[in-house]
Amino acid sequence: MGLPEDVEGPLPSLFYSQLLVEVLGSQVLSSLPELDRAHRSLSDLIYNGHRVRFYEDYSPDVVKSRAEFKAVMTELYKRGY
Template sequence: MGSSLVNYANKVDQRLLQLELTYSALQGDNDSLKVKVADLEGRSRHQNLRIVGLPEGIEGPRPSMFFSQVFVEILGSEILTSPRELDRAHRSLAPKPAPGGKSRPVILRFHRFQIKDLVIHEARRRGELTYKVHRIRFYDDYSPDMLKLRAKFKISMAELYKQGYKPALLYPARLRIILPNGDKTLLRSASEADKFVQALNTNP
């Protein structure tokens, strides 16, 4: 009787272990699929730029023309020798704020991705930008799903920084880590990043 119970308990343990392994694999696959779907939507936004900090209505009745000129004024003619073509420019679809309320972000679509890439890299290099006393910030226009996927790396990245690593969150949602010996490793999902951190904590 006793040996039967032990055998039964061992079988249950094995099944639980198998279920945990299967769940872990499915979770990784699910994360990868979410990244692929979000990536497809992200590609449609690849030429978009989001600007935060400009007052409502400053763009006037012709926003595309206004922002084409704004980039030249902010970044200088040594970066953009002339206003560049924008396919469209508009405020986000959130309700218009009351007077004195927080302004909505501006979403722009550049006609050429190379120009958008140049603008955002220059903005990041400079750090702080202003336009007529207004402090503004430039961001990639990620979809809500993509933002959620990228946010999942936040805890593991904080832990990696704490331990002296240099993680970098790549597009669409992958984590590149520079190891102490200079090698690089690429983690393709948040669950992979969590496992990597757990392994570090288990084997310091």
């Protein structure tokens, strides 16, 4: 959130991959756990003068599916999986 409309131009995938490298750094992007921590801890990411924020965005179906497996995922996480 925080970017102007249509800032991505005709190649949104290319734009957003470059944006992530620029605001988070390539080292952070090489590790998913670090990426997750980075988007939670960095509150003032700036891109071309715009404050950028990242949020998890799941569809209602995905939220429902994740909720169904929450207990199992918690147990697996506790066991180190």
